[in-house]
Amino acid sequence: MTGILLELDLTRGVVETPPASPLAAFRARHLPTVRELVSGLRKAAGDEHVVGLVAHVGGPPMSLAQVQELRAAVAGFRASGKRAVAWTESFGEVGGGTVPYYLATAFDEVWVQPSGELGITGVSVQATFVRGALDKAGVIPQFGKRREYKTAVDTFTEKEMTGPAREMAARLAESAYEQIVAGIAEGRELSVEQVRELVDRAPLGAEAGREAGLVDRLGYRSDVYDELEKRYGETTALLVERYHRRGPRTVHEALDQLPWPPKPAVAVIRISGGIVVGRNSGGGPLGGPRTGSDTITAALRAVAADEKVKAVVLRIDSPGGSYVASDAIRHEVLRLRSTGKPVIASMSSVAASGGYFVAMPADVIVAQPGTITGSIGVLSGKGVVRDALGRIGITQQAVSEGENARMYSAQEEFSPAQWERLEETLDRIYADFVAKAADDRSLPVDQLESLARGRVWTGADAHGRGLVDELGGFEHALQLACSRAGLDRDEVGIVTAPSRSFLDRLRPPTSTEDLAVRAQPLTVDGLATSLYAALGLPATGVLSMPLNWRVG
Template structure:
């Protein structure tokens, strides 16, 4: 029975399955990126799969996610099976550049006759709330190392500084180069011609057809009617349902048998903000990575003789310095066992996210990954006057000159500010030294690449901050090759993974306790308002979260 695989990318894609029950319920119909990539890889080798059709548009995907999917579609196309993309419009009153870039990976592109080809280019935006803080009576007191560590600028500036503008310009330029090159190669157009079309966009669907940007105009029913004629498929199935379903053939059954035992490749994830302690998650938000949980997972992997290689999947903007350092140490300990550790960067692996990845044997990133940001920031926002305006006050009795140093109720003294500057210098020096050691670069060369600067994966690769360009599947292949394993004869284990029964059992050791997820909590009224303003950093190693690529 012939199956037509369907990818509905209008809903968005998850990097990591939600950790909390509420978040899982809200995202219950969303596929993970790994599921979609695995489905395309499996479908290419499955005689029952006749082809794939993808619905594009809607929720934005990151450039790195799109590049992962482009690679998976290219792999699927090597099977000779058709891959078709369709959309109502590549942008309707908005940019459709990244969605169209993804579409060019397919054999055919269909657009609704009333749609547009909104390949309007790339823009990097930054948000500044200093003016709002001034009006609210919040006093931002933040310091950074060095000039490109622009997370602090969100709160201290009203516009881009010269270093921030320089960095943003290169981020946009690098992303634009990647997109233009990808479109040119797949649509068999000169890059200069692609740039001309971008500058004249948005284009009406017919103009896109005439320019060779799309292959056919038609509605959804036209796309499926044409595929039915070509393939004569018997049924349709969402890609994530296809990869989740049980074995259907004797060969599938053989692959699921517990014998003969296959060597394992472990996947350890570092997702979201990096904090001290256990993994945490908001009921409505994404996951966070605790150093206790990730460290326990890395130790468990090191103690399991069946695990022959490890992929460290990092999708994190960073966070706590000490937590990142603790995870880095566990990565080094794991490497000392002789197992290859390959770091696979997702959409973002910057600041603390780069810190935990840099000691791996090989760092793999997509050209569009956001990485680097080797720098540090710290400080606070003084909300005393803001709270007073709404009738909230706080008093404290303290012992110790610096007992209230980090209080959001009062400014730093000159002596406290000097101590803060010393802390920044110490941490920045340590970050640079360890990055230079891990990457095998002279410290002065690494420092020139650091300074808090964010790079695309392509630029990071050119500067040896990243070793190879590619997605998770490429990282997995590298791990297998380094461990002498057959890529098709391994077991893949996500660590830590605890089912409901495991979570209900009382922990016996601190490692058992570490792999449980703790809820994210806020302590007190002041902390809640402070967090609502976006002021408390998740840690000293945090990238500029306000940057947005569109």
């Protein structure tokens, strides 16, 4: 048979987890997941039929952490002695090529179209502020936060960065830039100083990039594939994710996939999107996933009781959300650990605020250097839309009993007494967050407090401060889980929890635990909530980080 030339097409984008909502899932049906690509490259490294790898770089932006996950996978593939080639039409035509180029430098060769350029112009952290728009719309933002770095509320209460916000953003940009420059320098065998100088000269034309040692060859797609044909002869091209998904090709592979005899297993539990009370659901007809505490806690109890499951990896890609939902998940993580099964938290692009809350009780926290994490803080409040609705002729009236029955009504400002109650709530939750983080991370409360205050860190900085234990991706977390459970990584089964077949979803639930692992139907929460979303106001959930940070 002919050899297999693996193709990694990143121009379509990648996803961490397939979307939960049906329409979004249909639109993303052909997009590979990061885990598929990483697993596929790991499998291909040991497959004698795979002769090489060619990647088309570009397309929708990927997070720095996702790029680092793929860089490590490409390095593992190359370590087997097989070559990897990256090509692109252009690393950005008007900038925006820094992170894609950083990914490309993990390959043996980098090709650029002769008319392309290297828009490796550096790193920027941007924040968006909607206070002016809210003022014009007649929305009154009333939010409290703990502490000064909890900048999610600044989006709605400020018109520009505060001093602490600017300080935090500057360090995020600096840390990301340090990682990218170091990776490019290593991949291209240049000094850090040379890379910084070239970045400051960018954007560069393709020929200038080749002369500077940033690019190996200039050519079009046909030139790249002609060169690969000369190198490998006749091959069969196959996308990495299709290679990963295809069935067994030998008797040995078929026997290896049989469910009997049962293998010891590592369970993977995914926490993606906003963390909410209840069951997992899509965030809307077009939205990404939301993680429900009922679903995750039921999954944690199930794997604790499953004798085949010897260890658990929590894969977290979440900016946080509900305090009580996050606390419920943390409690079950601790109960799972009490059974003696190791729990490894693997952070993806972001695991901050509530996302950090559910990670911190794990035996080991693993993050990429570019992961966004921390944000140990709290926020709460509301946007008063009474005047905004009045401008379009909508009014609401209510009859209430109880002094604070309408405390969180979007029709009324907080009274002084109600604002005092809000402040007390913020203090209580913040103190609880800090105390539990200090206990989970075995740090003095005073030291943890200095790292908290709502501040967001890169994974590299969090690692240096004890908020993260080790740097690496999902595969590294999986290796740790196997090692701590005394398992051979190549002999272990990987199961996803919760897992339900299509037929299981059709039958009626038999218990509350059974009900918890089923997808929650979409709901409409009312006119005020819809207007909040339209104006960009936050969903309910006091453990959230800024959703509008952009690093790139």
